[in-house]
Amino acid sequence: MQYVHLAGTNAKGSTAQYIAGILSQGHTCGLFTSPHIISPCERMRIGGQDIPKQQYEEYMEKARGEKDAHLFSVWTNAALLWFRDNHVEYAVIETGLGGRLDPTNIVPSKMQVLTPISYDHMALLGDTLTKIAREKCGIIKPDSVVVSHPQEEEAMRVIRAACARQNARLIVLDAGGIHVHQSGVGGQAFDFTYEGKRYRDLFIHAASPMQVQNACVALIAAVELGIPEGEIREGLKETLIAARAQVCGDIVIDGAHNPAALRELSRTLHRYFAGRDTTVLAAVMRDKDIMAITREIATFADRVVCTCADKKRGLPAHELQPYFPCAQAVEDPRAAFLGARALAKQKGGILVVCGSFYLASCVLALLSQDA
Structure with a gap:
């Protein structure tokens, strides 16, 4: 199982869904995200399908262990067990809070994605972008690939230093490579250039301008994982994200x-x-x-x-x-x-x-x- 691990303040759930949507086109892919919108079964998906309610209850019981275990830890362990038992090829895992001490940080990922880092949960993560970014960068593993959204320079300094310490290759989205040529409440069509290749007429069913950046970060991650262009296109087009504009x-x-x-x-x-x-x-x-x-x-x-x-x-x-x-x-x-x-x-x-x-x-x- 290959893991893609995401941390950040905003956009990590959407970016995770785009990555999983792409990977699900040609592979078995599990997705663990939070929070849920209607049912906690949404937190664990394989191939875009929520875990069935009966299986959800069974795996939560298996994962519960100590009775005073934090609920998010139980969710994390239940999802990882379910993915393992279903032999998924990829697992896209979103952190809950921070990164360094997050229950999801047990996964041995070779790719990490850092979405925009800003001020939130400051009582737990710190009152400066530097402190918050250090916690988020705790997911970075040795010799891995790190894909990042554009960041405030204060956060980016922390990311560069963390990647250098871990000998990780850092790729930062160049927003200048994005050209949106159609946008409306029903979706957006755009071109994106990465590594000299122009991906034309990509489409997402999302209204927010930020979702285009999220989709492009997902594209970069997919390219680095060796996913073909046709699967990238279909994955972006088929992904529907709830409660984000x-x-x-x-x-x-x-x-x-x-x-x-x-x-x-x-x-x-x-x-x-x-x-x-x-x-x-x-x-x-x-x-x-x-x-x-x-x-x-x-x-x-x-x-x-x-x-x-x-x-x-x-x-x-x-x-x-x-x-x-x-x-x-x-x-x-x-x-x-x-x-x-x-x-x-x-x-x-x-x-x-x-x-x-x-x-x-x-x-x-x-x-x-x-x-």
């Missing part, structure tokens, strides 16, 4: 839960919905940089409906409300969604759901009931 009519759903991700969401909204009245349904976890997050949301919101999508970790709606100049608080997420959707319809605008994957999950579940 997902457009459902006049509703945009994004799990963006840190300032960098919300800035990317803002760029996507400006590109496709400029001038539209915007109602935002928001929920934020207690341990986040709430001031920075709400400041970003306020840049594209005409009004905000605050809610709480996770009672254990979520900030209560009435505590989130004062961060916005024009907001209301509705603690129950279902009632908040119904009210926010009605308000957006009344204003003739769009509804943007953001701030938490828990909230994105809740809204997608509600929409599936309406379908």
Whole structure:
């Protein structure tokens, strides 16, 4: 089994899905990602298919071991056992938090992917990009290949130094090699040049400009693994990513839960919905940089409906409300969604759901009931 291991602050789930989509075209490929959107079975996939519920329960029981084991460790071990028993050729593994101490860092990967590193989980990872990047770079193994998104220079210095220590070959995406020639809420068509070869008319079903970079990083990883161009094209085209600038009519759903991700969401909204009245349904976890997050949301919101999508970790709606100049608080997420959707319809605008994957999950579940 060959492992591709991903760490970063944003985009690692999407990039992992693109890589797995490509590898699944001609090989048996397992994918381990987090968080899940609707069901925890989504965290473990082979060939794009979630682990069946009965098998999920069986493998979780096998992996549980010590009764006080952290749930993410159990998920990780269950996925690795399932992949092993199904003899997958590739396993694409996304870290949960950080990298150096992450439960996934047991995999002997020969390729690591570093997605954009920014500020998040600072209480655990450190309060500077240098400290955070050091934790992320903990997944880099000796004599491996490291593929990186473009990074802030402070983070890139740490990445270069880590690769030098481990004698790892570093490849950094050249965003100048990307040419997008068609974009819309249904997807984007683009060309990308890597190692002197121009890949023309690639297509992804994603609206966010950042997803093109994610797809190109996946392409680089696939090329370095020796995957043929036809499988790369099909893998990118077939990959569908939920809750990342997902457009459902006049509703945009994004799990963006840190300032960098919300800035990317803002760029996507400006590109496709400029001038539209915007109602935002928001929920934020207690341990986040709430001031920075709400400041970003306020840049594209005409009004905000605050809610709480996770009672254990979520900030209560009435505590989130004062961060916005024009907001209301509705603690129950279902009632908040119904009210926010009605308000957006009344204003003739769009509804943007953001701030938490828990909230994105809740809204997608509600929409599936309406379908």
